[in-house]
Amino acid sequence: MIIRELILKNFGRFRNRSIRLEEGINIIYGENESGKSTLHAFIQGMLFGLRKMRGRAARTDAYTRYTPWDNPSWYEGSLRFSCGGKEFRLERDFRRGEEGTKLVCESDGELLSVKDGDLEMLLGGISEAVYENTVSIGQMKSRTGDALLLELRNYLSSYQESGDGKLNLDRALLLLKEKKKEWQSRMQIREQQQEAEEKKIKFEIAYLERETEELHQKLLEEQKREKAGEEELRREEQRQEELRREEQRREEARRKELHQENMPGTGGTLNWKKVISALLVGDVIVWGILFFTAGWKAACISAECILIAEFLFMAYTSTALKKAGKKEETKHAGQSMPDNTSGSLPKRKITGDSIRLLTAQILEKRTRLSNLQEELSELQMTGIADRPEMEEIRSLELAAETIQSLSVSAQESVGEALKNRISDIFCTMTGGKYKKVSIDEELKIDLFTEERHVPLFMASQGTIEQVYLALRIAVGDIFCCEETMPLLLDEVFAMYDEERMKETLGWLYKEKEQVIIFTCNRRETEVLKRAGIPFHIVYLHL
Amino acid sequence: MKFFHAADIHLGAEPDKGFPWSKERGREIWDSFRRLIRQVGEEKAGLFLIAGDLFHRQPLMKELKEVNYLFSTIPDTKVVLIAGNHDYLKRESCYRRFSWAENVFCLWGEQEPCVEFPDLGAAVYGISYDRKEITDPLYHHIRPQRRQPLEILLAHGGDRTHIPFDRSVLERSGFSYIALGHIHKPEVLAKDKIAYAGALEPIDKNDLGPHGYIKGVYGNGGIRIEFVPAAVRSYIPLPVKVKESTTQFSLEQALVRLMEEKGRNNLYRILIKGEHAMGTEFDMVRIMKLGNVREAVDQSHTVYDRESLMRQYRGSLIESYVKRFDGRELSATEEKAFVYGMEALMASREE
Numbered sequence: 038m039i040i041r042e043l044i045l046k047n048f049g050r051f052r053n054r055s056i057r058l059e060e061g062i063n064i065i066y067g068e069n070e071s072g073k074s075t076l077h078a079f080i081q082g083m084l085f086g087l088r089k090m091r092g093r094a095a096r097t098d099a100y101t102r103y104t105p106w107d108n109p110s111w112y113e114g115s116l117r118f119s120c121g122g123k124e125f126r127l128e129r130d131f132r133r134g135e136e137g138t139k140l141v142c143e144s145d146g147e148l149l150s151v152k153d154g155d156l157e158m159l160l161g162g163i164s165e166a167v168y169e170n171t172v173s174i175g176q177m178k179s180r181t182g183d184a185l186l187l188e189l190r191n192y193l194s195s196y197q198e199s200g201d202g203k204l205n206l207d208r209a210l211l212l213l214k215e216k217k218k219e220w221q222s223r224m225q226i227r228e229q230q231q232e233a234e235e236k237k238i239k240f241e242i243a244y245l246e247r248e249t250e251e252l253h254q255k256l257l258e259e260q261k262r263e264k265a266g267e268e269e270l271r272r273e274e275q276r277q278e279e280l281r282r283e284e285q286r287r288e289e290a291r292r293k294e295l296h297q298e299n300m301p302g303t304g305g306t307l308n309w310k311k312v313i314s315a316l317l318v319g320d321v322i323v324w325g326i327l328f329f330t331a332g333w334k335a336a337c338i339s340a341e342c343i344l345i346a347e348f349l350f351m352a353y354t355s356t357a358l359k360k361a362g363k364k365e366e367t368k369h370a371g372q373s374m375p376d377n378t379s380g381s382l383p384k385r386k387i388t389g390d391s392i393r394l395l396t397a398q399i400l401e402k403r404t405r406l407s408n409l410q411e412e413l414s415e416l417q418m419t420g421i422a423d424r425p426e427m428e429e430i431r432s433l434e435l436a437a438e439t440i441q442s443l444s445v446s447a448q449e450s451v452g453e454a455l456k457n458r459i460s461d462i463f464c465t466m467t468g469g470k471y472k473k474v475s476i477d478e479e480l481k482i483d484l485f486t487e488e489r490h491v492p493l494f495m496a497s498q499g500t501i502e503q504v505y506l507a508l509r510i511a512v513g514d515i516f517c518c519e520e521t522m523p524l525l526l527d528e529v530f531a532m533y534d535e536e537r538m539k540e541t542l543g544w545l546y547k548e549k550e551q552v553i554i555f556t557c558n559r560r561e562t563e564v565l566k567r568a569g570i571p572f573h574i575v576y577l578h579l
Numbered sequence: 580m581k582f583f584h585a586a587d588i589h590l591g592a593e594p595d596k597g598f599p600w601s602k603e604r605g606r607e608i609w610d611s612f613r614r615l616i617r618q619v620g621e622e623k624a625g626l627f628l629i630a631g632d633l634f635h636r637q638p639l640m641k642e643l644k645e646v647n648y649l650f651s652t653i654p655d656t657k658v659v660l661i662a663g664n665h666d667y668l669k670r671e672s673c674y675r676r677f678s679w680a681e682n683v684f685c686l687w688g689e690q691e692p693c694v695e696f697p698d699l700g701a702a703v704y705g706i707s708y709d710r711k712e713i714t715d716p717l718y719h720h721i722r723p724q725r726r727q728p729l730e731i732l733l734a735h736g737g738d739r740t741h742i743p744f745d746r747s748v749l750e751r752s753g754f755s756y757i758a759l760g761h762i763h764k765p766e767v768l769a770k771d772k773i774a775y776a777g778a779l780e781p782i783d784k785n786d787l788g789p790h791g792y793i794k795g796v797y798g799n800g801g802i803r804i805e806f807v808p809a810a811v812r813s814y815i816p817l818p819v820k821v822k823e824s825t826t827q828f829s830l831e832q833a834l835v836r837l838m839e840e841k842g843r844n845n846l847y848r849i850l851i852k853g854e855h856a857m858g859t860e861f862d863m864v865r866i867m868k869l870g871n872v873r874e875a876v877d878q879s880h881t882v883y884d885r886e887s888l889m890r891q892y893r894g895s896l897i898e899s900y901v902k903r904f905d906g907r908e909l910s911a912t913e914e915k916a917f918v919y920g921m922e923a924l925m926a927s928r929e930e
Binding site: 205206207216397403446 | 591596637639640641671673890891893894895897898899904915916919920923927928
């Protein structure tokens with residue numbers, strides 16, 4: 038593809054400006070701020086459209102940056118180019134995106150469709166990313182040796198890994214790693230919260246267990262005390278029983294004595310017969326005496342009287358005795374019973390109550406304990422199952438793995454071809470001064486001349502820049518194999534000495550269909566003139 | 580005769596452990612139950628059926644006393660309850676030892692399979708849980724015995740591990756009404772015949788929708804039931820769609836306004852969807868603090884046009900990356916992985 042003409046209808050600082058370009062070497066000369074980068078952006082914008090970013094990024098995107106200074110509602114341009122022996126005109130209204138794009142074949146007047154991919158076909162399938170990486174080459178940003186080397190290596194490595202020199206895979210992977218860390222810490226925080234919750238429940242459980250144990254001890258004590266109380270009560274009862282018996286015995290003895298005192302012969306129920314016989318004997322004696330002293334009749338009457346009297350007496354004493362016995366008994370019982378009720382019975386009731394209370398408390402606590410244990414196990418279960426952060430972490434890991442595996446396969450597929458191409462370009466560019474460029478696994482670059490080998494870090498800045506240029510051109514050759522693209526060089530030769538510039542420009546003139554060099558000094562034109570290389574020059578004025 | 584059917588009251592539960600409203604929710608569940616009992620009393624219902632899980636865990640004695648007192652305040656209503664999988668009849672359960680008020684009848688499954696109320700013309704059948712899980716379809720084997728004109732079954736369960744049942748088998752069982760519990764979402768399985776009352780109050784964040792109890796009338800025309808919403812609060816899903824222009828602050832404002840509109844008392848599950856600007860990530864921690872936010876999930880992402888990405892980055896790793904995730908159904912993890920990787924690649928590409 039050869040770019041014939043840039044027509045900037047209204048773009049950035051330019052208005053109705055047209056710039057013609059030729060085959061071979063074109064020098065676009067202009068001082069700083071004269072609009073060189075605007076032209077750069079114009080070519081890229083014409084070929085690929087100006088991407089409108091959304092949101093925050095919109096403030097700095099190319100669309101906004103090159104919005105016309107005057108009359109911003111008019112934002113148009115066209116580009117004339119030739120390709121495959123035919124002439125084309127591409128027109129864009131940048132405000133309308135793809136809608137506002139028109140592609141016409143000027144050779145046969147055919148209107149082509151950008152939407153259907155006609156432009157893409159003309160560009161040989163080059164994507165914007167590839168264009169940025171290959172067609173358009175800027176000066177290396179770094180000026181110092183080490184940083185320069187690093188930049189070169191970065192480009193090489195990211196190109197090798199991803200086919201896109203602008204892509205920084207290490208940085209992408211680092212970003213993913215950081216994100217993963219973020220989620221991990223989020224998960225940690227949540228887990229800590231859960232752990233704290235678990236701890237709280239565990240603490241509560243331990244506390245409850247202790248309480249239950251204490252209550253249990255108390256219950257045991259209470260039960261022991263109750264048992265002891267019962268024992269004592271039994272012993273007390275036994276003692277009382279003994280006492281009562283003793284009392285009884287004593288009472289009996291006393292009563293015996295009493296009876297013996299009052300009435301000899303009527304000592305007790307046991308010798309009732311004795312009493313009767315004694316009485317009868319007494320009667321006979323008394324009757325005998327009366328018979329002798331008072332005569333038969335009197336004796337008979339008095340004897341009868343005595344008998345009746347005796348009978349009456351006996352009857353009285355026997356009932357009186359019985360009554361007395363009963364009285365004694367009731368007296369006894371009355372004395373011991375109140376003793377019992379007023380002392381040990383309420384006590385037993387109290388211990389019984391407290392045991393019941395304690396058992397109830399223990400049961401209640403046990404229920405709460407088992408409930409808490411249930412809660413704890415439920416909590417632990419959900420902890421295992423429900424981890425939404427894991428999903429994010431897994432996704433991040435998958436993303437990183439995918440990127441890594443893709444980069445490895447990209448390295449494998451383009452690595453060798455690229456290395457060979459760089460070596461070719463660099464060697465011919467330097468006119469055979471260098472014989473070989475070798476790039477090892479660690480992307481260490483070594484240059485070989487006929488007689489010695491120069492590690493790139495020991496080479497001059499100009500050499501490094503030249504290797505870089507060779508690298509970019511090599512990448513372009515690999516990607517743009519269907520259609521040769523113009524080469525845009527932006528202030529590339531600043532660090533080249535005259536000799537190196539001459540050989541490089543010579544190489545470019547020979548090898549490339551169209552080269553567009555943007556520069557702010559006259560060295561290039563002078564070198565070209567001196568070397569007799571034809572070129573076309575465009576002056577940009579402020 | 581009027582009857583009330585409630586289930587899954589889960590007294591003693593404290594939903595959303597760790598959230599500021601958890602304790603209060605615990606109290607609200609009790610309050611809701613108290614209110615329900617007052618309502619039962621006011622409407623002079625003949626029966627109050629509780630289809631299991633009255634308690635969240637094993638009831639404490641003091642809790643039973645509290646509940647029993649509440650039951651005793653409606654002496655003219657017969658309260659019938661069964662134990663569910665949460666408050667199942669453990670060997671040492673307080674349920675077994677408690678002596679209830681006269682109007683309370685527990686179907687612990689010890690003697691008769693039912694209680695009869697000749698004055699109401701009703702018999703209530705039921706089976707209580709004696710363990711956490713029962714996989715036998717016990718309700719398939721229980722049949723009304725034609726003891727009373729109105730025969731009700733109190734049943735709890737319906738999933739695989741909690742007495743599974745076949746709806747059609749229950750429908751043919753011959754009961755006048757089957758009062759179901761266990762599933763927290765109220766649902767009528769057969770019109771005026773089989774119904775889940777649902778939880779009285781939502782017990783966890785998945786208990787969406789309305790909650791309350793079922794009120795029924797039994798008369799000449801048979802049975803009529805209706806669901807009565809009674810819960811103090813609801814869990815409400817709150818999906819919001821963001822655009823590229825949405826910022827953290829505007830999102831927060833919109834959420835606050837929405838939550839205000841739908842009731843400050845309710846508990847919200849926020850789901851952020853849509854596309855956000857590249858590099859924007861919403862701060863979920865801040866969103867969680869906006870009010871009664873139970874959950875906040877950010878599913879918004881930068882949307883990529885795969886076609887144009889592949890065109891723009893043809894020949895580079897980005898193209899292969901897009902290809903790797905293109906042309907097939909993606910799992911949720913893969914979908915996320917694609918977005919994460921894409922974001923990282925684009926961010927690394929920016930100078």
